Amino acid sequence: MKVLVIDIGGSNIKILATDEPERIKIPSGPDFTPEDMVPLVVEAAKDWNYDVISIGFPGVVKQGKIAANPVNMGLGWKGYDFEAAFGCPVKIINDAAMQALGSYEGGKLLFMGFGTGLGTAFVFEELILPLEGGHMPFKQGTFETHVGNDAMKKMGKKRWKEMVYLSIAHFRRCFQPDQIVLGGGNSKLLEDIPEDCVMGSNKNAFTGGFRLWEKSYKY
Template sequence: MKVLVIDIGGSNIKILATGQPERIKIPSGRDFTPEQMVPLVKEASKDWDYEAISIGFPGVVKHGKIVANPINMGIGWTGFDFESAFGCKVKIINDAAMQALGSYEGGKLLFMGFGTGLGTAMIFEDVILPLEGGHLPFKLGTFESHVGNDALKKLGKTRWKELVYQTIAHFQHCFQPDEIVLGGGNSKLLEEIPPYCRLGSNKNAFTGGFRLWEKSFRS
């Protein structure tokens, strides 16, 4: 099956289709809506051949449906009919869960994505478990408010890294994974990788999007 994968982020939309050598980036932003996204994706992918779409969405997805608008983007995502808009079959999954799926090599995996916010998800065998761990209370805020992109800019790299390592330790102790994959653009700022962790790659989001159509995963 030829699949178009759409990885939605607070700063950019990234797309890639089966057999294509390079992804395409499309700027998004805080007021970005699905009505704006669809024509931009169609135009960018007009020369690509695909029959189904996987969407990684930065928010809560239940049973393949978006149930809340994202914090860092515009409104109108809940209830939007992507299949009618694109004219093909569409599967929607939380963006961290899609990266986790693309990173999965077996056992009990925890994914932590350090980017605009903190994306978290777990996979065990064929079960995908999206988490909203970034919104758990931490110090005088949440984990996300301490390790997200705004915190990096406000606190500086040194203090931000200290809080990231604390966050990883808390999540490791709580969820007891076999392995933690550290993803998101800001994970590259970590000079030392903690035990039981490995760096992921944003490319894994596309691998996860393709895998959604290869076998049946439960979420």
């Protein structure tokens, strides 16, 4: 089975198919809709062979369906029929959960993605648990308001790093993982990586998308 993986982001859509050497980037943006995305993906992947599609979506996904429109893109995502649009089977999963699955090597894994906000997910055996950890209350706001892009711009990198390390410590105590994978573009700003943490890679999102069709994962 050949899989096309679509990793949706607020600035770019990234796609990669089984056996293809290089991903393709497609610009998105604040008004980007699924009606905009589908023809662009079909055109970009016209020379690739694929039987099924995995979509990593930057928002809440419940029972394989998009539960709400994203805050950083256009409307129309909730309830959109991707299988009809693409003409093949489609699995949709939260983007942080897809990257967590691609990072998984056993045990209990917690993924924390530091980017525009905070993406979180937990993987244990065949259970993939998307989390909205960034929206949990923290100090005078939420974790996301203390470790997201806006927080870094407001408080500076030094203070932002302190908040990141504190957030990691809170999540560690809560979820008791065997390993924490740090992802998202801003995680690269951390010089000191906590002992039980490893740096992830955006490539793991594609690995997760491919793996999604290998087993009957619960997510």
